Amino acid sequence: MQQGERPQSQSQPETFLRVCQDCDLVQAVPKLRDNEAAHCLRCHSVLETRKKNSLNRSLALVLTGIILFILSNLFPLLSLKAQGIAYDGTLLSASIELYNRDRPWLALLVLFTTFIFPAISLLGTLFVLIVTKLHYQTPVTASLFRFLHSTEIWGMLEVFMLAILVAGVKLGDLADIIMGVSLYSFICLIIVLSFLSLSLNSNTIWHPDGHHP
Amino acid sequence: MTSIDRTFVRESASALTLGLIGCKHCHTVSRLPASLPITRKHHKNVLRCPCCQAHLQSRIPNSLSKTWALLLAAAFMYIPANILPIMNVTYLGTGQPDTIMQGIIHLIEGGMWPLALIVFVASIVIPFLKLLVMAGLLLSVHFRSHWRPIERKKLFHITEFVGRWSMVDIFVVAILVALVQFGNIASVDAGLGALSFAVVVVLTMFAAHTFDPRLIWDAMETDNTKNTENMENKDKSHG
Numbered sequence: 001m002q003q004g005e006r007p008q009s010q011s012q013p014e015t016f017l018r019v020c021q022d023c024d025l026v027q028a029v030p031k032l033r034d035n036e037a038a039h040c041l042r043c044h045s046v047l048e049t050r051k052k053n054s055l056n057r058s059l060a061l062v063l064t065g066i067i068l069f070i071l072s073n074l075f076p077l078l079s080l081k082a083q084g085i086a087y088d089g090t091l092l093s094a095s096i097e098l099y100n101r102d103r104p105w106l107a108l109l110v111l112f113t114t115f116i117f118p119a120i121s122l123l124g125t126l127f128v129l130i131v132t133k134l135h136y137q138t139p140v141t142a143s144l145f146r147f148l149h150s151t152e153i154w155g156m157l158e159v160f161m162l163a164i165l166v167a168g169v170k171l172g173d174l175a176d177i178i179m180g181v182s183l184y185s186f187i188c189l190i191i192v193l194s195f196l197s198l199s200l201n202s203n204t205i206w207h208p209d210g211h212h213p
Numbered sequence: 214m215t216s217i218d219r220t221f222v223r224e225s226a227s228a229l230t231l232g233l234i235g236c237k238h239c240h241t242v243s244r245l246p247a248s249l250p251i252t253r254k255h256h257k258n259v260l261r262c263p264c265c266q267a268h269l270q271s272r273i274p275n276s277l278s279k280t281w282a283l284l285l286a287a288a289f290m291y292i293p294a295n296i297l298p299i300m301n302v303t304y305l306g307t308g309q310p311d312t313i314m315q316g317i318i319h320l321i322e323g324g325m326w327p328l329a330l331i332v333f334v335a336s337i338v339i340p341f342l343k344l345l346v347m348a349g350l351l352l353s354v355h356f357r358s359h360w361r362p363i364e365r366k367k368l369f370h371i372t373e374f375v376g377r378w379s380m381v382d383i384f385v386v387a388i389l390v391a392l393v394q395f396g397n398i399a400s401v402d403a404g405l406g407a408l409s410f411a412v413v414v415v416l417t418m419f420a421a422h423t424f425d426p427r428l429i430w431d432a433m434e435t436d437n438t439k440n441t442e443n444m445e446n447k448d449k450s451h452g
Contacts, residue, residue, distance in 0.1 A: 017242040019235025022366055023430035024227035024271075026235075026242070043366050043430070048240060080392045082399075087392055094387035101390060103403045109411050110387045113380065142265045146238050153373075153418065156380050162331070163384030169328050170320070170385070171392065174399070206239035206265060 018047045054204040055133060061196040062126045068192060069122055071185035073115075077164060078183065082175035090182070091115060091160075117155040118193075124148045125200070132208050145205050158190050227427070227434060229271045236262040236269060243269065276425040277351060283423060284347050287416035290409050291340060297406035300386045304399045312406060313337065313382060336382040336410070339375055343417050346372050350424065357432035366426050373421040379414045383407055 015028040020040040027047075029038045034052040039045065051057075076088035091114060098107035128145045131137055164186075168177050228235055232245045241264040260269040273279075298310030311319070313336050320329035346368055353365060386407045393401040 017233075018240055019228040019233060019242055021235065021237050022370075022426045023362075024229055024235075024427040025430070026226065026228045026231055026233055043363055045366070045370075078388070078392060082395060085395070087394060089388060089392045094384070094391045097391040097394070098387055098403060101402055103390075103408065106383065106387070106403055106408055106411060109415070110384065114384070139266055142267075146265065146267050149238055153377055156377055156384075159378055159380045160384050162335075162378070163381045163388055166328055166332060166381065166385045167388040167392070169323075169325050170389065173323065174393075202238065203240075206241075 020045060020047060048203065049201055050203060051199055051201045054199055054201045055129060055208070057199040058125070058196060058201075058204070059129045059133065061192055061199060062122060062129060065189060065192045065196060066122050066126060068185045068189035069118065072182045072189055075182040076180035077186060078168060079178040079180055080171060080175050081178060086178070088180065090180075091186075113154055113156040114160050117151055118157050121148055121152070121155050125196075128205060132205050135208070137208075145202075149202065157186075157193065161186065161190050227430065229431075230434065234260065234269050234271050236265060236267050238262070238267045239265040241265070245271070272427060272431075273423060273425040276423055276428060277354060279423040280347065280351055280420050283416050283420035284344065284351070287413050287420060288344050290412045290416065291344065294340075294406055294410035294413050295337075297409060298404035299382065299406040299410060300389060300404050301402045302393075302399070303402070310404060313410065316382075332382065332385075335378050339379050340410075340413055340417065343372050343376055343379075343421075347417070347420055347424065350429075354428045354432065359433060362429050362433060365429050369421070369424065369426050369429075376414065376418050376421060379417075380411075383411050383414070 015030050017026060018029045018038070019026055020043060022045040023040060023043040025040060025042045027041055029048055032038060032048060032050040034050055037049040038047045040047055073091050076090050078089045080087045080089070092111075095107045095111035095115070098104075098110060124144055125148060128141055128148070131141045164183070171177055228242070233242055234245050235242050239262060241262055243260075243263060245260070261267065262269055295313060298312050299316065300311050302309045302311060317329050317333050317337075320326070320332060350365060350369055353360065386401075386403050389401040390403055393399055
């Protein structure tokens with residue numbers, strides 16, 4: 001493939017070519033201002049967005065997210081008290097217990113979706129954002145960001161939150177449920193993560209200077 | 214190259230017919246090299262985006278057959294997922310296996326009908342609808358349907374987004390197994406149904422991943438497809 005060849009007319013520098021990812025339509029998109037989104041003419045899916053101050057906001061949210069993620073793992077999420085004995089359940093104990101009870105595949109799936117993917121996503125995003133902020137991007141950063149982009153759906157912390165709610169109600173009549181310290185940080189983490197996905201814009205990473213190829 | 218420029222003037226053609234390709238990660242538009250035939254089949258040479266080095270694909274290779282395979286496997290696993298117990302609750306020495314449906318019935322009996330509704334939607338309705346919707350989309354692409362492409366695309370994205378929430382039942386079992394361990398008094402074990410159900414969720418997520426929504430629109434561009442075929446023939450006659 002010829003490097004950097006752009007089939008773009010030189011007479012109109014204010015528009016650039018975009019290909020819709022959902023319907024493959026080629027169209028010219030004007031240069032966007034902050035908080036604007038360009039939609040496909042044919043199938044209305046989002047072609048391009050620009051978020052205000054995306055880099056700094058995402059950086060702040062990722063740092064908050066990492067702190068909350070550590071807190072969520074340090075202390076129990078739920079404790080069960082029956083006959084005077086309390087059992088603590090942490091984020092990781094779910095997969096560890098499944099492994100101990102001879103369900104290694106389920107344990108692996110739970111471990112990846114509730115711990116490994118969210119952890120990689122947070123740390124990787126922090127790394128990519130810092131590198132972009134310092135204008136020090138390398139091919140490694142690009143492939144890391146592409147990896148994070150494509151494994152996004154496998155981090156399922158918000159689904160786990162719903163599961164905690166369901167499990168709590170199910171156990172409610174069997175024993176006393178005590179909300180752990182980490183539950184509060186876990187709830188905050190999910191809110192922060194949803195704000196992060198709103199503020200993080202892949203354009204900021206690929207074209208940090210606002211320059212569109 | 215002249216044919217590419219001529220089609221571009223109409224401004225309503227897909228990138229594939231124009232010999233262009235868009236990167237799904239950084240959105241950079243590149244020109245497909247002339248040496249590679251423009252076809253929907255898999256080609257061995259790997260194209261990389263000049264901006265972010267991502268693997269470029271005009272269409273996901275063999276998208277329909279891959280998605281069918283994953284979907285049929287998921288549909289097959291859907292049967293044990295609903296018949297086998299997802300967990301075994303042992304209380305005072307007597308074991309009681311619980312399937313997904315029995316778990317929901319227990320929630321209703323306990324008066325927790327809003328929660329029962331959530332679990333019912335997440336564990337029974339969503340996986341079933343997902344299988345149906347994906348099969349419908351595949352059939353519509355197979356028969357080159359022109360029916361409501363925008364709605365079909367939306368349906369696909371909803372299916373893709375909603376699928377992960379089916380994992381809630383697996384996580385509930387995982388939490389119960391971790392918390393309920395009172396030796397001989399009460400304990401919870403994950404059943405084989407949980408594993409089958411997890412397989413269904415993972416397979417349908419992969420199926421949504423291998424489905425290429427651009428195929429919905431390819432059927433709409435019948436005249437442009439003819440162009441592609443002409444270009445292919447030209448390539449063949451030149452090479």
